[in-house]
Amino acid sequence: MRRLALALLLGAALGARAAEPAAAPSPAAPPMAQPLHADVAIEARLTALSRELRCVVCQNEALSDSPAELAEAMRREIRDLMKAGKSDQEVIDFLVARYGDFVLFRPPLKPLTYLLWAGPFLFLALGGLAWTLALRARRGARPAPVNPAQLAAAARLLDDKP
Amino acid sequence: MKRWLPLGVFLVLIGFFAKGLFLNPREVPSPLIGRPAPVISLPVVGDAQRAFTTADMKGQVWLLNVWAPWCVSCREEHKFLMALAQSRTGPPVVGLNWKDRNREAARLLAFTGNPYVAVPDDPSGRAGIDWGVTGTPETFLIDRDGIVRFKHVGPIDPVVWQNKFVPRLKELGA
């Protein structure tokens, strides 16, 4: 508890110093925060890749977002692999060999997933076809002959006249 | 006839949902099944001089039990494993000590007894990642040629042993 108070006091003193107008002609530059992990390029790759990967112990979360311990371990593992020069694909293969396709949020394109990847565009194409057929059917259609009794009934319903 | 299409599609979906009620979406099968066991080469708990490697078990049918001193369900499973070891009817069991940061395994095993033929130490969890471990306890069955044949997630009790392990062990001639 005392250590914490001391630390806070130290922090306040440092903060106060940073806010003070400098007395000397050339003030010391404020300390710049360092990136959390040294290699910024690898971190960027890690973040991008771990967004595509699933945290296998979570209820549907990305590896990049999960605070779970195993997720931390997997991110560390990926960082080590990248530092050792492995490409993104090699990292993916490494994880799939151990956890299966389940770990990928972007399903790999294989016969099992052809329907998944083609589906949306098939749906759009089918929809377009249905649209074309529906319109073609209508071009020849003439409106149905109107029954005067139905017309009067419709007027009644719409205007609510007794 | 296409007016029956929406109903038809719906009924097919219902069939899948009904099946889905019996499945567990979180249960992930191991991609290691049918493949050579990943190599473990680690010092054993309590004796940093001695090491365990998976090659040591070649020629035998054996179990890899992934456990941890902080894992509560492992304690229950431990009792069963002790009984199994004492009965001398089961295959050798290697206990991978997973993510034991506080170094409690040696003390715990001294207290409860040690059912394992070897206890490789994996404090970082690195070996666990190689085996696709997601939690404890998990148990793998490996055959004489070093091929992984089966993975069980969760503690082993007499029922699980009888239904899942015994038939497979018999098949492998253990």
Add this chain to the structure above:
Amino acid sequence: MIPEIGTFALIVALLLALIQGVLPLAGAQRGRVAWMAVARPAAWGQFSFTLIAYGCLVQAFLSNDFTVINVASNSYSELPAFYRVTATWGSHEGSLLFWSLILAGWTVAVAAFSRALPLEMVSRVLGVLGLISVGFLSLLLLTSSPFLRQFPGPAEGSDLNPLLQDWGMIIHPPMLYMGYVGFAVAFAFAVAALLSGRLDAAWARWSRPWTTVAWAFLTFGIALGSWWAYRELGWGGWWFWDPVENASFMPWLAGTALMHSLAVAEKRGAFKAWTVLLALLTFSLSLLGTFLVRSGVLSSVHAFAVDPERGAYILGFMVVVVGGSLALFAWRAPRMIAGGSFTWFSRESLLLANNVVLMASVAAVLLGTLYPLFIDALGLGKLSVGPPYFNAVFVPLITPALFLMGVGALARWKGDSLPDMAVRLRWALGVAVATGLLLPLTLDGYEPWAVLGLGAATWIALTVLIAFRERVKSLRQLASLPRAFWGMHLAHLGMAVGVAGITLVVNYEKELDVRMNVGDQVQMAGYTLTFMGVEQYQGPNFSGTRGSVVVKEDGDQQFVLRPEKRIYDASGSVMTEAAVRPSAFSDLYVSLGEPLNNELTTWAVRLYHKPFINWLWLGALLMVAGGLLAAFDRRYRLATRERAAAAATAAQGA
């Protein structure tokens, strides 16, 4: 005592719902006025008793009655009273009771505002709503009662999930449910029309305002959920294509298609069969959402505790409601008379194209969400389908709809000319394309997707402007434009604003992960941030560590951000509360990671700069406003006003 009153009230509500469901429908079938007249009173009765039951649950929570299992699992004596009330919908059982209450509420709204409708139609609509209530109330009583008790009660509860202890999270479920349940009204109107065999433009006109209001609520609910996730989860995300999120998005997409289709059905009497089917499908998707959240069939961060038994019950309920309605549709479809004809290029054809794109999107999202289940059920393994898939597939799919939005709103009914339209729109198209191509040049990096998104947003905005220009010659005429006109264009404009926001934030956001000692500084997007350390404090039901980050903009503007980490007393869960500085053009977002030393003076800090992210939610609010405006267009109340005018004239003459 109170919880037992709650159970009793639910039983009475169920019986009244049964009466409300069976008698009026039978009465409409047989022409028995006495039976049909039961509908309104039964609906009011069901609502009253459901409200009593809900009141009992609220009382149990407010009085910390831990002998009620639901209260013990979801509350804590130190939980602020406000959250104790909202905890009533924080669990599976409580939220089902809340669903039932909202359903009863919409039912009485229909009962109250349907004076102009013929009794036969009203009794059918209320009857169908009654049967749906029967389903939910029996699900509640038989499998998911919130009033189960345990004796002796524990001394303390396990606390409400800390994620739910946020006011954004509080309004989100009620708004969502207002939307989901609101679509039941359109569903009930559709079934009533199928049962009566009379599917005319009048049906479409009555359904429209109800559908539009439900859609507005759902839009608001989804936007709130997204906004909450952004602020609360600490990693700056706002949409994850999680199965439960998709379960709310699909009814929204289908509801959008339904709103547009109803316009055609009302004005031209065309697409009647398709519109009816859409009404059935939209509510079916709502029910599907209910199933997915509560059955455990899919893995989701949002899921309530999993129980296959409840899942089976909901599945059975779906078979009856959805299967029954689709069977009814198949049976009665041939009876529907085709409506007016129109040409290849007309507002009808463009609205139909809108429907095609939207429903293809629904099918795509459904496919992606359910694919892991399909593969698993067929024994073919385990797959994950996540954001990379949905983003890759959804964006190209929805883009045609964005383009069509501009053209469709301006096209004439029955038949328009493409060359004419091209002349009207060529300037807008040119400016939109130019903006798309050139604007990213002024931004931090040239992103191809930004070209598409900004071009689409500009296109929509310009066509809205053109619509107003063509319609009014002077500003004074603006006031005389019908609300429906304002509503439509406001909603479309909201879409443009939302698309612009999404495009900019997704392509230009910045993230920094730094280690900060006390006194360290970091620069980001023109801001200088200085970490001042943390302090510990005690909240009502948690202990918090609050950081201080002093932020200086260019110039002397200065403010302090206070990201927090909280440990909740009852559950021990750790929550990250990000500190967000919102502005019209960007958000600065700071969140505390882990402490890097024991003295708590060095921390991992995550910083985000999110340009234009608030346009996302502003766009959603514009859509909600547009929807509500359109729904309250005066012509929907024309009949009432004419009657009032006629009565006044009669009174004068007498």
